[in-house]
Amino acid sequence: MNVSISSRIVIVGGGVAGLAAANRLVEERARGELPLEIILLEAEPRLGGVIRTVRRDGFLIESGPDSFITEKPWAIDLCRRLGLEGELIGTNEACRRSFIIRGGRLMPVPEAFYLLAPARLGPFLSTPIFSWPGKFRMMLDLFLPRRKVDADESLASFVRRRLGKEALERMAQPMVAGIYTADPERLSLRATFPRFHEMERVHGSMIRALRARVRNPSARGQEASGPRYGLFATLRSGMQTIPDTLSARLTDVTIRTGVRVSELRPGGTGSRWLVRTTAGGEIPADALCLAIPADRAGALLNGTDPILAQALGRIPYASTITLHAAYRREDVPHPLTGFGFVVPAVENRDILACTFASVKFPGRAPDGTVLLRAFLGGATRPDLAQRDDAELEAAVHRELCVLLGIEAEPLFVEIHRHPQSMAQYLVGHPDRVREITARVLAHPGLALAGNGYEGIGVPDCIHSGERAAEELLRDFPQVLPLQEHS
Numbered sequence: 001m002n003v004s005i006s007s008r009i010v011i012v013g014g015g016v017a018g019l020a021a022a023n024r025l026v027e028e029r030a031r032g033e034l035p036l037e038i039i040l041l042e043a044e045p046r047l048g049g050v051i052r053t054v055r056r057d058g059f060l061i062e063s064g065p066d067s068f069i070t071e072k073p074w075a076i077d078l079c080r081r082l083g084l085e086g087e088l089i090g091t092n093e094a095c096r097r098s099f100i101i102r103g104g105r106l107m108p109v110p111e112a113f114y115l116l117a118p119a120r121l122g123p124f125l126s127t128p129i130f131s132w133p134g135k136f137r138m139m140l141d142l143f144l145p146r147r148k149v150d151a152d153e154s155l156a157s158f159v160r161r162r163l164g165k166e167a168l169e170r171m172a173q174p175m176v177a178g179i180y181t182a183d184p185e186r187l188s189l190r191a192t193f194p195r196f197h198e199m200e201r202v203h204g205s206m207i208r209a210l211r212a213r214v215r216n217p218s219a220r221g222q223e224a225s226g227p228r229y230g231l232f233a234t235l236r237s238g239m240q241t242i243p244d245t246l247s248a249r250l251t252d253v254t255i256r257t258g259v260r261v262s263e264l265r266p267g268g269t270g271s272r273w274l275v276r277t278t279a280g281g282e283i284p285a286d287a288l289c290l291a292i293p294a295d296r297a298g299a300l301l302n303g304t305d306p307i308l309a310q311a312l313g314r315i316p317y318a319s320t321i322t323l324h325a326a327y328r329r330e331d332v333p334h335p336l337t338g339f340g341f342v343v344p345a346v347e348n349r350d351i352l353a354c355t356f357a358s359v360k361f362p363g364r365a366p367d368g369t370v371l372l373r374a375f376l377g378g379a380t381r382p383d384l385a386q387r388d389d390a391e392l393e394a395a396v397h398r399e400l401c402v403l404l405g406i407e408a409e410p411l412f413v414e415i416h417r418h419p420q421s422m423a424q425y426l427v428g429h430p431d432r433v434r435e436i437t438a439r440v441l442a443h444p445g446l447a448l449a450g451n452g453y454e455g456i457g458v459p460d461c462i463h464s465g466e467r468a469a470e471e472l473l474r475d476f477p478q479v480l481p482l483q484e485h486s
């Protein structure tokens with residue numbers, strides 16, 4: 001039996017959200033000299049969750065995220081606090097553009113086209129990505145009335161309503177699949193692109209709103225970090241530098257890897273929670289941060305609050321795969337003058353997107369070689385997660401042969417599977433999150449973090465972990481003696 005006078009906070013999940021929560025607690029503990037014991041439990045043998053950097057034959061491979069958006073400040077702020085500012089790099093200035101597939105060919109996304117609609121008419125009118133009737137329909141956005149109903153809707157419904165079917169099929173769907181790996185017919189506009197909802201509400205037109213934004217860059221807001229690195233940034237030595245640096249800093253946090261939490265129960269006397277692990281141990285805790293996927297948090301809470309568990313279970317996850325293929329430069333006929341391409345579903349291909357990884361960021365491949373990263377699976381292609389490695393490799397090879405003219409065999413291929421990793425924010429997601437948040441308030445000493453709630457990107461997940469830590473500290477109980485049984 002181990003008696004301590006400090007309060008114990010247990011964090012479940014050692015992805016970036018859980019690590020950010022632990023780091024915030026450590027920062028606050030040092031500032032306020034708080035008597036806190038912090039334990040982090042991670043099911044896998046390594047920390048970082050889906051963030052993982054692999055080095056192979058001089059290549060730097062990002063198994064999960066390869067970068068993060070700089071408009072949201074939390075990842076850059078954390079990197080600064082961790083002393084990693086000098087490690088941050090932006091995208092390659094010389095090639096800042098992307099392609100989209102039409103008729104099996106790569107076409108550049110028109111300049112000043114913001115995901116759904118154009119901010120400048122010249123490049124939009126001259127692009128072959130849309131037909132003339134499609135362009136005409138998109139321009140009707142300037143005249144269509146605002147939507148009267150103030151309820152969430154799917155991204156597909158919004159785009160069809162304002163810009164037409166072709167805008168959805170040829171641009172919005174593939175762009176969104178490349179970010180959320182989601183089906184736009186089910187994806188919540190409010191949860192994923194609240195800015196577009198706001199643009200319609202304020203300007204009555206997407207095109208008018210985007211044109212105003214381009215004319216007045218200061219109105220874009222929140223871009224303090226953005227211009228310095230471009231829209232996306234990463235770390236010179238790879239994204240895993242973030243979890244590695246965090247875990248090295250958390251020396252006085254008890255980190256246990258390879259320990260899966262199997263059950264949570266309200267504690268008896270002396271602690272609010274009992275955390276049971278598959279190893280058979282039971283850890284009393286005064287506060288709990290669940291930094292794991294929402295549906296898995298729901299499963300753990302089922303015995304304590306079935307209504308909360310049910311609400312959490314209504315946030316589904318999709319599986320994704322990244323396949324990296326390395327080539328000799330002379331074996332790739334395409335000039336690769338961009339960051340990569342996305343593939344509309346109407347093109348009936350097996351890949352969702354492909355990043356020209358060694359063009360997008362420096363230091364990803366040795367001189368004279370290139371590294372390509374194909375993105376597969378997601379909500380619309382769950383069948384791909386069922387294919388074995390040889391089938392996936394053959395499928396991607398076929399696609400790269402048609403799309404980039406590559407006939408040579410790659411130097412090597414690396415496949416990374418991410419089962420049930422991408423939260424799907426379905427229509428009504430903001431209401432679901434409000435319901436979950438209200439329900440969590442009924443359980444003092446409980447906080448949720450991770451990609452299931454208010455953003456799936458790395459900066460959002462960092463923010464969610466830091467906020468969860470702050471919530472737990474605000475609501476902290478009296479310092480109690482704790483007991484540990486194992």
Ligand SMILES: Cc1cc2nc3c(=O)[nH]c(=O)nc-3n(C[C@H](O)[C@H](O)[C@H](O)COP(=O)(O)OP(=O)(O)OC[C@H]3O[C@@H](n4cnc5c(N)ncnc54)[C@H](O)[C@@H]3O)c2cc1C
Nearest residue numbers: 013015016017043049050064065066261450451456457458
């Ligand atoms: C292939 C891919 C590419 C992506 N690309 C980008 C990108 O370029 N930019 C970007 O910003 N975002 C990207 N994302 C999204 C972003 O990386 C993730 O949303 C984010 O890293 C998730 O962090 P997390 O801590 O919430 O969850 P995770 O990383 O999933 O971590 C959760 C951890 O909890 C552990 N766990 C689960 N259950 C238990 C349990 N019962 N007991 C103990 N531990 C448990 C898991 O093992 C895992 O380590 C990408 C995601 C994927 C999958």
